[in-house]
Amino acid sequence: xxxxxxxxxxxxxxxxxxxxxxxxxxxxxxxxxxxxxxxxxxxxxxxxxxxxxxxxxxxxxxxxxxx
Numbered sequence: 001x002x003x004x005x006x007x008x009x010x011x012x013x014x015x016x017x018x019x020x021x022x023x024x025x026x027x028x029x030x031x032x033x034x035x036x037x038x039x040x041x042x043x044x045x046x047x048x049x050x051x052x053x054x055x056x057x058x059x060x061x062x063x064x065x066x067x
Contacts, residue, residue, distance in 0.1 A: 027064040031055060 037048035
């Protein structure tokens with residue numbers, strides 16, 4: 001369990017720092033995590049839907065350099 005917690009913590013720290021820098025790889029990671037989050041009915045579905053709605057906006061894709 002310790003390895004899972006350390007891995008999840010590392011992922012969260014990377015996501016937090018990469019969001020501000022607009023790292024292109026993060027766009028794909030968050031997309032995958034949000035699609036997986038859709039399975040968490042009902043709260044996860046609502047939150048992931050909101051994330052995906054904003055994730056595909058042109059200004060968000062521009063920030064991450066995604067076409």
